[in-house]
Amino acid sequence: MAESVPVTCPACRREHVYAAPTYPCACGAPVTPALDSRAVPESVTHHTWDEGWVTIPCATCGRADQWPRPELGCPCGTVLRVPVAGTALDGDGPADTAETDTRGAGAEAEAHSDVGSGGADGSSRAEPEGAGGGAGTGPGEGSGEGGGRRPPPKSRPQRLPAAVSLPLPRTEPVPRPAFQPVTIRTARDAVTAAALYLRWLGYRDIRRADQRPPSGIGLAARGIVAQVDPTVRPASLRDVECLWLTAMTESAGCVYFSLAGYEEDARARADSLGVPLFVLDLTGTPQPANSLADELVATGA
Structure with missing residues (x-):
């Protein structure tokens, strides 16, 4: 059940007791705005679409959605906007998570590129020329079988196994809550x-x-x-x-x-x-x- 907070009308100074409405999250859990009893309510003279919504995270699944901003009508004719604690207007949202994920993915890709290029310092390693023996005589020099050095045999390219396509698992549609x-x-x-x-x-x-x-x-x-x-x-x-x-x-x-x-x-x-x-x-x-x-x-x- 939503907690009731006292609300004072700034126009007629009348005291009210207000309880925020509860909205259904996509996961089925109830979502209730956390009201700020220490803040002063504002008088609404003109309704705008952006100011009429507030971002509220779900305490169960963490999903943040936009819901109607709590308002209270005073008998004197004043419409009061009840302050909500720890939320933002419609259009504002925690974008730090996505930015952190992007930076982490870039750092991981950079680390993989360093490993693939050779050593840890990014320098490539190659064997020196002529490794494994000195300079031999040319093909026209010498006699007999030792007249010249045989070129190293060409390495055959490794044949990679053919890719096997596995059937994707079938996922049933998730039923919507009531x-x-x-x-x-x-x-x-x-x-x-x-x-x-x-x-x-x-x-x-x-x-x-x-x-x-x-x-x-x-x-x-x-x-x-x-x-x-x-x-x-x-x-x-x-x-x-x-x-x-x-x-x-x-x-x-x-x-x-x-x-x-x-x-x-x-x-x-x-x-x-x-x-x-x-x-x-x-x-x-x-x-x-x-x-x-x-x-x-x-x-x-």
């Missing part, structure tokens, strides 16, 4: 639920889409463009077509998340264009709305 939903109360929760579901399907590096859709909020990951519609209006045919055109310009697939469902012509066009449709329920679990969405859930990214 999806842990986030209750949808606001439009921001709907976007969070869609982002968590895309990550559960296997997509990584989920971010805000570069192109803003005509309605709703756009998300993007490697190989996929998603649109989240948190309004109470069913998605129309035009909404589905605009998402499909955006995915074509990005050379990626697409998926649609709607809170209020879809119109009949929008469903028909999504089936013809190959767009998976999901409906977001209030529990935060996206429900497949066509056969393409069922196939995406079964196969994953």
